[in-house]
Amino acid sequence: xxxxxxxxxxxxxxxxxxxxxxxxxxxxxxxxxxxxxxxxxxxxxxxxxxxxxxxxxxxxxxxxxxxxxxxxxxxxxxxxxxxxxxxxxxxxxxxxxxxxxxxxxxxxxxxxxxxxxxxxxxxxxxxxxxxxxxxxxxxxxxxxxxxxxxxxxxxxxxxxxxxxxxxxxxxxxxxxxxxxxxxxxxxxxxxxxxxxxxxxxxxxxxxxxxxxxxxxxxxxxxxxxxxxxxxxxxxxxxxxxxxxxxxxxxxxxxxxxxxxxxx
Ligand SMILES: O=P(O)(O)OC[C@@H](O)[C@@H](O)c1c[nH]c2ccccc12
Numbered sequence: 475x476x477x478x479x480x481x482x483x484x485x486x487x488x489x490x491x492x493x494x495x496x497x498x499x500x501x502x503x504x505x506x507x508x509x510x511x512x513x514x515x516x517x518x519x520x521x522x523x524x525x526x527x528x529x530x531x532x533x534x535x536x537x538x539x540x541x542x543x544x545x546x547x548x549x550x551x552x553x554x555x556x557x558x559x560x561x562x563x564x565x566x567x568x569x570x571x572x573x574x575x576x577x578x579x580x581x582x583x584x585x586x587x588x589x590x591x592x593x594x595x596x597x598x599x600x601x602x603x604x605x606x607x608x609x610x611x612x613x614x615x616x617x618x619x620x621x622x623x624x625x626x627x628x629x630x631x632x633x634x635x636x637x638x639x640x641x642x643x644x645x646x647x648x649x650x651x652x653x654x655x656x657x658x659x660x661x662x663x664x665x666x667x668x669x670x671x672x673x674x675x676x677x678x679x680x681x682x683x684x685x686x687x688x689x690x691x692x693x694x695x696x697x698x699x700x701x702x703x704x705x706x707x708x709x710x711x712x713x714x715x716x717x718x719x720x721x722x723x724x725x726x727x728x729x730x731x732x733x734x735x736x737x
Pocket of ligand 1: 528712714
């Protein structure tokens with residue numbers, strides 16, 4: 475079994491248990507549930523940098539990235555650095571994140587927040603809303619077209635943006651539908667961990683113009699962004715490059731300033 479399949483097996487068990495412990499009514503009663511949301515897609519369309527900065531403590535491909543910084547500090551620093559939005563890993567077992575991380579980020583900043591999670595059930599979308607997210611991620615590699623439709627339409631009914639992630643043409647062609655806002659191309663193969671921005675380049679021409687294009691993973695230089703912009707990318711999801719440093723917020727400031735000053 476590859477790592478992605480393992481994550482999904484565990485996720486199904488986790489969601490089944492949580493559904494029994496915390497009824498959906500309780501999520502809907504969260505003080506955050508009825509708040510107005512902010513669109514990441516709109517923010518990216520209007521941005522001159524398009525950086526979505528991620529909070530990630532560890533990952534299956536890298537045991538320790540950063541276990542020291544506080545998610546609130548990172549969120550505040552990313553926002554003042556000029557990031558367009560923030561991605562918060564909420565998976566515990568493989569990424570060391572939690573829904574509390576999302577909640578703490580929400581308490582700290584106004585910018586759009588993405589719940590970075592392996593979503594397989596509408597229950598997790600209610601959680602995303604209740605803990606302060608503006609955007610959810612759907613991963614085409616682990617969902618059927620029908621599941622993508624049900625989950626994305628449910629998210630839209632809660633005024634959440636949807637970022638659909640693909641890694642190849644087959645996943646892209648199966649997923650195109652009007653209930654998606656952003657199409658993300660993951661440069662990292664979640665089954666083998668191989669990373670190359672060439673994946674974003676080759677898939678870009680197959681993404682219809684009505685979706686905001688986002689390039690995800692393995693972006694570690696301003697040059698990489700300059701290289702991807704001509705392919706129509708308006709969003710760039712960056713995790714490790716910031717999180718592996720002692721001060722992720724300061725690294726984001728340096729990076730975004732360099733990006734703004736580049737001709
Ligand atoms: O740390 P990186 O290489 O900059 O990547 C960030 C982000 O794209 C990556 O964390 C990611 C992309 N898709 C995912 C799906 C699940 C978990 C994590 C991810």
